[in-house]
Amino acid sequence: MQIHAIADDVFMVSGIASNWTLVREGRDLTLIDAGYPKDLGAVIAAVEHIGNRVEDIRGALITHAHVDHVGALPQLQEIHRFPLHAHEHELPMLRGEAHEQATAADVLPQCWRPRTALWTLTLLRAGALSSIRLPQTQAVRTGTALDLPGAPVALACPGHTSGHTIYHLPRAGVVLTGDALITGHPVTSRVGPQLLPALTAHDPVGLYDTLGSIAQIDADTLVPGHGPVWRGQMRAAVAEARASAAPVFTRPRP
Ligand SMILES: [Zn+2]
Incomplete structure (x- = not known):
């Protein structure tokens, strides 16, 4: 686990294979995403490393319902119950009623590539096959500052999943883009702003289009x-x- 101080009271944490973010205001924290199930210890350690306690978390924001972003939340909720928010179109997945995630059947044909095979093994160890249920998650309000530490603004950015949402921290000039826009991944050698491989996207064309709303955000x-x-x-x-x-x-839609 690595903690990166991004801006005043904004910390990006890199876990086993994904990032999550802590935003602080006074003593209070907003948690955005929460890694894999096996990242639970790292989520807690990161909170303590910046001088806080898990009990300081006032709420969590979810970019999307994939296991590498919500994995530690069920166990965290057992330690300290805080409100969870995600886009309304993400709620059926969090209730276990719908699925929009690349399955073993999607990934296995790619496993002849050494990078992909190693990567798949790492993910299996991290808890990639766990099914995460968070039925208590509430629909997040988009477009205006939320009443949570750091006053984040949620913006729908569908494509990777139907309810994928990004979070803008206007005061800090930071945008948390989740899987709509990434900057590196073990299955590729590319570094810099890029898209995840298309097989991970529920609607690749929709994702490409929705990037236009990220481009309009004033943040650096x-x-x-x-x-x-x-x-x-x-x-x-x-x-x-x-x-x-x-x-x-x-590609144009048929
Ligand atoms: Zn991801």
């Missing part, structure tokens, strides 16, 4: 769901990701 720091922090304007990040996107992202 991008904290992705995977990869290192990236400094620069969102417009430039989106342009770079679009320029390197595979053709499947721009």
